[in-house]
Amino acid sequence: MEKKDMVVNMEATIGNSSLPGYNPFGNVFDFCEVEKSSLGFMELLGVQDYANGHQFLDLPQQLSSTMSVPMVVPYETNGKECNSEVLNQQPATPNSSSISSASTSEAVNDEHNKAVNKAEEGEEEEQNKTKKLLKAKKTNQKRQKEPRVAFMTKSEVDHLEDGYRWRKYGQKAVKNSPFPRSYYRCTSASCNVKKRVERSFTDPSTVVTTYEGQHTHPSPVIPRSGLTGAPLTPCVSATDYLSQYQQHHRQQQLLFNTLSSSLSFPYNTCFPQERLVCNPGTTAAFLKDHGLLQDVVPSHMLKEE
DNA sequence: CGGTTTTGACCAGCGC
């Protein structure tokens, strides 16, 4: 039973980093600046080791910086999630999350439409038919799970701007938590990316955002000129900071999406730090193929060898 | 008026 485990690799990468404060993507120092501005309501929280069920508690000290760390929920090849409870930091029940993909929903909608068109009976019977179709469809169709990426971020706002447009389609109370979980779907047609947003009850200042799937379109919001990767400038207000943080968050997700799609995410070999930093040749080729990264990766990182 | 949010209902999967 192979586990696609990226979190352990992330720790190794961070631990071996010769540049304290770099995350595996090399875009951390901006938030060092923020922390010094004493407005730092966001900080590194640690990384959950999903494979072994414990946290790397010393990670904040290793990094000595503030940032949000992308975390990956590993999946076994049989499709079972190893541990989905990022928020509550407790073991999840097996198969606790049953997720139907948007393609499933579309298929279901097709069936629904067919049922509606065919039915000549009264409304009630029509509805019953539709429900039966829905049930049959859901029962027969094996649900496929998309790879997930979870961000733990200290933030005062629940729904962080990440450059994409989302439609909220549900909200549920979470067991053992006073904070509800919100469900969002990307508004772009044919894009089946979803995300869940929930606030940690162990640390209410922490927001856990879990992305599922990969966008099939570029971000509709981000102005490319704004993605320089330059360090954050000193902030004069929490609003300024929030704005810069949100931009950073967008950058991180963009980078993660780009890497994910380019490296057949979830990958289980190495983090892209070497690609981006240690191997200029690879970096150049990489950036040539993935123009967005030029906006995301700090320029000083690209120059290093 | 069109897009988004809210919210109660429904469903699937799991444990007992």
Next chain:
DNA sequence: GCGCTGGTCAAAACCG
């Protein structure tokens, strides 16, 4: 079979 929980649906409300 029953109850619990997470995820989704969809009608109504809301908003710009």
